[in-house]
Amino acid sequence: xxxxxxxxxxxxGVQVLKGITTNFHPGKTSLIIGQSGSGKTVFLKSLIGLHTxxxxxxxxxxxxxxxxxxEERRQWRQEIGMVFQGSALFDSQTVEENVMFPLxxxxxxxxxxxxxxxxxxxxxxxxxxxxxxxxxxxxxxMQKRVAIARAIVMNPKYLFCDEPNSGxxxxxxxxxxxxxxxITDEYQITTVINTHDMNSVMxxxxxxxxxxxxRKAWExxxxxxxxxxxxxxxxxxxxxxxxxxxxxxxxxxKNL
Amino acid sequence: MKYLEDIGKYFMMLGQVFKRxxxxxxxxxxxxxxxxxxxxxxxxxxxxxxxxxxGVIALQTALNLENPFIPKSLIGFAxxxxxxxxxxxxxxxxILAGKVGSYITSxxxxxxxxxxxxxxxxxxxNSLNYLVLPKVIATVFFYPxxxxxxxxxxxxxGWVAGVLSGLFTGADYIEGIQTTFNPYLIRxxxxxxxxxxxxxxxxxxxxxxxxxxxxxAVGKASTQSVVWTTVLIVIANYFLTQMLLT
Numbered sequence: 001x002x003x004x005x006x007x008x009x010x011x012x013g014v015q016v017l018k019g020i021t022t023n024f025h026p027g028k029t030s031l032i033i034g035q036s037g038s039g040k041t042v043f044l045k046s047l048i049g050l051h052t053x054x055x056x057x058x059x060x061x062x063x064x065x066x067x068x069x070x071e072e073r074r075q076w077r078q079e080i081g082m083v084f085q086g087s088a089l090f091d092s093q094t095v096e097e098n099v100m101f102p103l104x105x106x107x108x109x110x111x112x113x114x115x116x117x118x119x120x121x122x123x124x125x126x127x128x129x130x131x132x133x134x135x136x137x138x139x140x141x142m143q144k145r146v147a148i149a150r151a152i153v154m155n156p157k158y159l160f161c162d163e164p165n166s167g168x169x170x171x172x173x174x175x176x177x178x179x180x181x182x183i184t185d186e187y188q189i190t191t192v193i194n195t196h197d198m199n200s201v202m203x204x205x206x207x208x209x210x211x212x213x214x215r216k217a218w219e220x221x222x223x224x225x226x227x228x229x230x231x232x233x234x235x236x237x238x239x240x241x242x243x244x245x246x247x248x249x250x251x252x253x254k255n256l
Numbered sequence: 257m258k259y260l261e262d263i264g265k266y267f268m269m270l271g272q273v274f275k276r277x278x279x280x281x282x283x284x285x286x287x288x289x290x291x292x293x294x295x296x297x298x299x300x301x302x303x304x305x306x307x308x309x310x311g312v313i314a315l316q317t318a319l320n321l322e323n324p325f326i327p328k329s330l331i332g333f334a335x336x337x338x339x340x341x342x343x344x345x346x347x348x349x350x351i352l353a354g355k356v357g358s359y360i361t362s363x364x365x366x367x368x369x370x371x372x373x374x375x376x377x378x379x380x381x382n383s384l385n386y387l388v389l390p391k392v393i394a395t396v397f398f399y400p401x402x403x404x405x406x407x408x409x410x411x412x413x414g415w416v417a418g419v420l421s422g423l424f425t426g427a428d429y430i431e432g433i434q435t436t437f438n439p440y441l442i443r444x445x446x447x448x449x450x451x452x453x454x455x456x457x458x459x460x461x462x463x464x465x466x467x468x469x470x471x472x473a474v475g476k477a478s479t480q481s482v483v484w485t486t487v488l489i490v491i492a493n494y495f496l497t498q499m500l501l502t
Contacts, residue, residue, distance in 0.1 A: 045374075048378050049378070050374055050377060050378065073380070074380050076380075077380025078379075078380060082375065082378045084371045084374065085371070086370055088371040089372075090367075090372055090375075091366075091370075091372075101379075102379050104279065104281070105278060105279050105379065105381060106379075
């Protein structure tokens with residue numbers, strides 16, 4: 001479990017995160033939503049240790065990340081998988097090399113063992129026969145799959161995804177969402193996803209944290225988000241007519 | 257103030273670069289790749305330029321020595337000295353600063369803006385060590401060979417120019433290049449090359465690694481890195497010459 005307590009972070013005197021407290025559970029897909037500039041990316045980057053909090057703590061199964069020794073931090077890093085917004089695949093490496101990279105750096109395995117593992121995860125993300133292709137030869141959706149494969153190749157305990165659906169068509173976005181949810185469930189990973197995509201909120205949001213101006217404005221599940229009367233959440237999530245209608249239909253169905 | 261901050265940041269970067277590689281095999285693979293990218297792929301341009309500049313140096317020297325009392329062998333001697341002392345180590349390093357420097361900055365800068373460096377950091381990899389150390393070792397190891405080749409081709413270019421133009425004979429030129437050979441000058445040129453190679457690898461890496469923004473920022477950083485590497489090579493050249501030759 002990831003436990004965040006009173007997290008503060010600022011840049012050049014501007015406070016971006018203003019005391020966020022929340023937690024994320026294993027085997028559940030948790031979403032962080034909010035408008036642009038609400039602090040989602042800074043929050044996610046603080047969770048993965050790319051930003052150091054000014055105040056507050058983040059603990060991973062009871063281990064406080066700010067208190068890690070170098071060795072503990074190195075160990076903890078190997079428990080993390082991250083899917084970046086633009087996939088962040090290494091341009092100069094093939095799909096196979098990209099996915100194999102963490103294994104080469106941290107595992108003492110033979111080339112054959114590593115290749116078996118790479119093929120297994122590529123198969124798991126439904127990407128076969130692309131081992132020798134370079135990222136530039138792949139579609140956006142395929143690049144995301146490779147990024148997911150690279151993120152899970154080390155069997156992570158924690159998976160973080162920064163806008164995994166950005167730039168994808170709705171159909172591919174749903175496939176990627178489902179894939180992340182399946183993997184989370186299958187390996188009991190603690191997954192945190194930063195997203196703008198309301199489809200993801202409806203489909204896979206087992207826990208949703210809504211950020212506004214660097215503060216947690218609301219949290220709940222995808223079912224609860226239909227019922228909430230939190231003004232900030234309603235105006236953000238139901239800003240489109242389509243989602244307003246979906247919400248009305250849901251509430252009518254439940255007679256709420 | 258910004259310059260002081262950057263100088264401090266540059267030395268802190270070097271502190272991270274010069275750490276033991278996390279995985280020997282991965283480092284070795286990266287090193288071989290960098291020797292190819294930064295060294296072997298520069299062979300063509302260095303060979304081409306050295307040959308022709310050597311020819312021009314010999315021709316210019318011949319055209320400026322009109323006094324019949326000055327022996328023609330002096331052309332070979334002067335061309336050899338110019339090529340060994342300045343043209344090969346300094347001029348070639350400035351060319352490499354342009355070619356290799358812009359490549360290093362744009363490749364590392366692109367990795368920064370596309371979050372590839374963040375991906376390395378999240379995996380627990382010392383990104384500076386992984387990205388920059390192989391470049392430093394590759395340039396420092398390979399450039400002395402490149403510069404030695406530039407010396408040989410430059411001197412050969414001078415001989416070809418003389419023979420083709422008829423301004424001096426091949427025999428005079430060879431006599432000149434054999435006159436008062438001082439091996440210390442080669443050592444001086446190699447020492448300069450090692451320092452310049454270090455600058456060519458680290459200054460552009462610094463500009464690429466700390467770039468902020470998008471593609472325009474990467475382009476600007478590339479230009480800046482070439483300018484700064486050239487400036488630092490020229491300054492280092494002055495101090496090294498004063499320290500080693502006076």
